[in-house]
Amino acid sequence: MEELKRLSKLVTYSLNINSVLYQDKKQGNKEDVLISNIKKGKYKTDADAALDLYQAGPNDVRYKMLKHRLKRKLYNNLYFIDYNKLNTKVSFQKEQECYSMLHHAHVLLRQYELDLVISIAKKIIAIANQYDFTSLLISGLELLTLSYSQQGALKPFLSAKQDLTVALDKRNYEREAVSLFQYVSINLKKSVKSRKELLPELPSILHKLEDLWNSCGTFDAFESYYKAYIWYNELEGSFANIVTLTVQSERWVEEGKVNLLRFEYSYNKFIIVYAHLRAKHLINGLLYAERFLADFNPNTSKWFAYMENYCLLALHSKLYELADSLFQKVFANGAYSKIGNTAKERWVLYQAYFSLVNSNSTTGIANKKNPYFISLPEYSKDKQGFNVAILVLQFVYFLKKGDAEALMYRIESLKKYILTHLKDNFSLRSKLFLKLLMLTVTEDFNAEVCATKGEKYFEKLKDTPTPGDAYAEIEIIPYEHLWELILDTLIKREA
Incomplete structure (x- = not known):
């Protein structure tokens, strides 16, 4: 049941389910009821659904077949998801476009439609080069070399083979960098004890990650170094180093050293402001906070997280009039009711502290029952x-x-x-x-x-x-x- 819940939530949100899933209405009636009631929260378990639909238990063969048919259709419709509705990044959408073309190319390859395969492979390679997708670049080049070899086209084969060799070398470095980053990530997420044990290793790991990025120059290798560097310096409390990296990263993007289309500007801007706060570079932090504010959508949780750092910068700088205006913006935002309870409690805590240092605040404390x-x-x-x-x-x-x-x-x-x-x-x-x-x-x-x-x-x-x-x-x-x-x-x- 849990699998069906997750799939139905994703698929029904991102496409018109009635026009895609149910072409055979006679067969689809119970499927329609099942998915509709799952969405409404009527069925918590398989036992609830089987009893309602068939007056039987969850092991009833009719219910099992119904679940199987619906699950298969939901998985099939993952191909037709509208990624714009999911607010996914353009780079992710381009990546999925390449995977879709790879599927088409392999089908055509089995039919010996080599010209069509070459045409698709070139499109994949163009997108992979544009967005720095190393693995997809290799897949596209492998399709090219295979097609050219079967056509007996020596000159384009040799050119594609040379490009493939370079890409494979890059992937080896990139794969090592990503693997190192994953090792860091899993240890940092495990426990406070594992984080402490990892700390002595991290300087040498960071040095290795930087070397690997310089060796291959791919975005995934850069991102591995970038995030590991931020985490390490955060653990050490060396926030000035994070300020330096985040500001430098934007320069690397401008210089073309880091892929412009995949660099997460919003994350980097968030970290720039956060690092200035923690490094106590308050004046510059406030300048960055005001400059970047327009880049965050006020209807998202990211905006509220960003505003936390902005408010704290104002409070630490004793700019209480500015802090007051920021609190007003936060609590007047209609999306405040949608953020998590933990985030709301933080805002109440910030506001309570603000009331201690500024009795002239124009905003009442949000939690009046237990404000302190x-x-x-x-x-x-x-x-x-x-x-x-x-x-x-x-x-x-x-x-x-x-x-x-x-x-x-x-x-x-x-x-x-x-x-x-x-x-x-x-x-x-x-x-x-x-x-x-x-x-x-x-x-x-x-x-x-x-x-x-x-x-x-x-x-x-x-x-x-x-x-x-x-x-x-x-x-x-x-x-x-x-x-x-x-x-x-x-x-x-x-x-």
Whole structure:
């Protein structure tokens, strides 16, 4: 049933199913009912469908035959998908066009229609060269050499054979690069432990990937090096290196070193802004963020992800008027209701932090029932990456309210959290800042004493760089700015 659900969702969305799937209406009636009810969510299991259609169990031969016929038709109709409806990249559509032509060419080859095969092969080669599809280029050249050899056409055969030899050499390098990248990818996705174990290997892997790309010059080899380089420097917290690579990559495209038609400009622009944020290159980051904003469709989740980095750049730069206008754009966007719950929670968290530093915000907090995440425990798995941010938000909220009892309770939570979750070096900034928070309570909210006794922690905090993204908790407002806010709050409280 799960296979039918996936296929029906894809096929029915991308083509007119009634005009393609059902030519024999007499036979297709139950197929029509089956796929219609699958789309409506009426059938959760095969047992539900078999009972409804045949008053029988899922092993009934009639139901099995019905499933088989429908599945076969759905797979057949993958040939007729309108990729424009799926919003796929042009390069992917061109790739599928080549595979379709390869199928035609092999059918014609069996019929010894060699002139037609040569014509199709040349079209495949032209597209493969344009889009840097190495494997498809080889397939096209193999068709050419085979057809020319059978025709006895020596001169074009030798020319195609030479091109094929060059392409095969390129593919060997490219295949090695892709395989290395896949090795990196699987280890980075496996677990935090596997990521840590891979880190010492990555510099030599990156050097090898760069050599392989320089040897073959293909897009797939470049992409393997490009993505692995970004991941490694993200893990190391070397975001300035990512800034350099992403900006340089756009130059390589302009110079023709990287294929213009396959380079993912939107991804690169997203990473440029993100890397500037994490490298604390705030002025240039804001310039890039404003410049690239028009390249992201406001109706997509990518726009909201991009706006997260833009808003954080504004918050880190203390440009609160700009941040306010960005929040207004986000929450006024009709597509906000369509983004995932996790993304919505992040926006509520950002907005709550913003309300701490800017009481003149023109946008109300989106989650009015629990705007400061007060009801959350000190640690929540589904909030990984934001647990410290939530603890800090709760603490500052009660500090501004002057609720000493709630703060005393949270002192114990902070101590427990530090001992349990902030043991590694990459947690040092969070650990130092939580100690500063605890100091405010232990020193009875005396601003002068807190500033004096907290100076050693604060100076160490300023000297501690932000760790890599694989391990770091998110600083929505930099800890340095928050400490200034807290001292100011304590002064006002005393007054």
